[in-house]
Amino acid sequence: MSLRNIRVVYRKELREALRDRRTVISSLLVPLLLFPILTAGLGAAISALVGKAKEEIPKIMILGGEDSPEILAQLHKLNHVDILPATSDWKAKVIDKQVRAVVEIPAGFQDSLTRQQIGLLKIYDYDGDLKSSVAADSIQKQLEEYRGNLVKVNLAAKNLPEAALKPFEVKQQNVAPPEKVGAAAFGGLIGYMVILLCLTGSMYPAMDLTAGEKERGTMETILSSPISRLDLVLGKFFLVLTTALATAALSVTSMGISFFVLGKAHAFDKAGAEAAQQMQLQIHFHTVLSIFIMVLPVAVLFAAALMTVAVFAKSYKEAQSYVSPMMFIVIIPAVCAMLPIDLDAKLALVPILNASLLCKELVTDTYHWNYIAIIFSSTCVYAAVALFLAVKMFQREDVLFRS
């Protein structure tokens, strides 16, 4: 093995990669821009949609209620609604989104209230339609307020205190610091994103440096040079690893900045302050470093596994069809880590899932050193096996000259 030769190959591959638009886009630009676009763009789009839904004066209908003037009066007190005369095709109008919600007051409702029997008011809406939900929610709120007042009046008439109906309150109180709350909520996502981007960042270069080289006819050129196949694979491997880590590092940085900016932006408006508090995600430098160290063997595993698979292909297109299923192999355990699963000794041996779960713990500043040791060493073993296979593949004539 010659370090000089590995360096020569690495430098050449790096130079080529930086001149390749597809690599620059997939490994550098996407991770840099993904989070700002997602947080700013999607956030702005959602708040614009919600704002628009809230601004719209929804059209509602009231069915029945001719013998219940009090409840009708309550419904007419609703601000920002346009009450349309009831029609028999009300259901079709809700489905057609011409009417956002419909309240049905059964006959004799007011009488039942007077006799203190439980009456039933129905609100018909369009499930999953935001504007319909906003209209139905405002009707529900108004009716619940009216019901609360009725309860108070009834209790007072019987000379009973309000506590008779509600002897005690129940309240959940968070004791975790806000940054830990944010970390617990987003920790799983960070692990998922870092691991997934590690894979996607290394995918294109891994294919380009193996199957791409075969397709362009440069494989025979490089094999005719005195460099050993081991040095050649390692030079290429380090480039793929670099792109994997660069993609992961850029995505974490970009995500951190996006959350920080989003938090600051929300802090200015009162309504968003609470949300900003919940989204507070303070990742310390030592956490970032820990994540980076833990992701290192995972990135080695991805880079080597991708190269092993891609070198078998004759063309870039064929390599894509071999490599795409690997996305699922990685996504499934990475998604599982977002579920409320706690790390244990057995899970610490499951590749990818173990690193994803560990990332989640590291973000909340929790260090189970025994698991960290198992995960780091097992992933190193998997990575070494993958690298060994990649080297072996590069020594097989039937793979390099597959026709």
Place this chain on the structure above:
Amino acid sequence: MIETRGLSKVFKDKKRGVIRAVDNVSFTCKPGRIYGLLGANGAGKTTTLRMLATILEPTDGTALVCGYDVIDAPEKVRAHVGFLSTATALYPRLTSQEMVEYFGRLNGLDEATLKKRLDEIFTRLDMNGFRDRRCDKLSTGMKQKTSIARTLIHDPQVMIFDEPTLGLDIMTARTIIQFIRECRDRGKTVIFSTHVMSEVEKLCDVIGIIQSGKLLTEGTLAELREKHQEQDLEEIFVKVVAPLYVGEEAV
């Protein structure tokens, strides 16, 4: 100097079974001489030359290139060989100079020697006008010159050319032919495979005719004429190859 001893290569194919691409081939190429390996498509020329360049490993037999065994010391062999074929393409995103520099470094040249040799070769081949142009922007002729510069950068003693003019226009092919002659004149050992008779007649000092992986005959053009009682090389080739020729489709 190249010396092959019972060189053989067997490929296993799921559909076609065992294929003996090169079968017990022995010949010698001497410095300052051009050895022409003449054969039809699928005769075993490329496999033989790839084994000499240590890109493929022989299944049986061996070859010595500049005294180094292709099986025991493949890296030493490659350090003394310049290999050029139509399959040896250039890196499209590197410039002509970067391409040659890369192979210079892989051949262990230090930076000062590399620069000196690079300037010398680029001037000799009249390449200075496009040394900073990316390989994917070069014309076919410029690409061939860059490939030649790539094979020459470490000043190898042995040059292996595998159908180097295949698919090239006349002017570019002439540049290659001229380059092969220059290699011989500089005392290098040259082996050259082709199926173009005129190139063999013009260039080769020794001719070997290969078919179905077997070296059927070899000698100078005069010796072959004498041996096979034919004046025209094409007639000699057909006479020698006919008993074994099964056609490209069958291969």
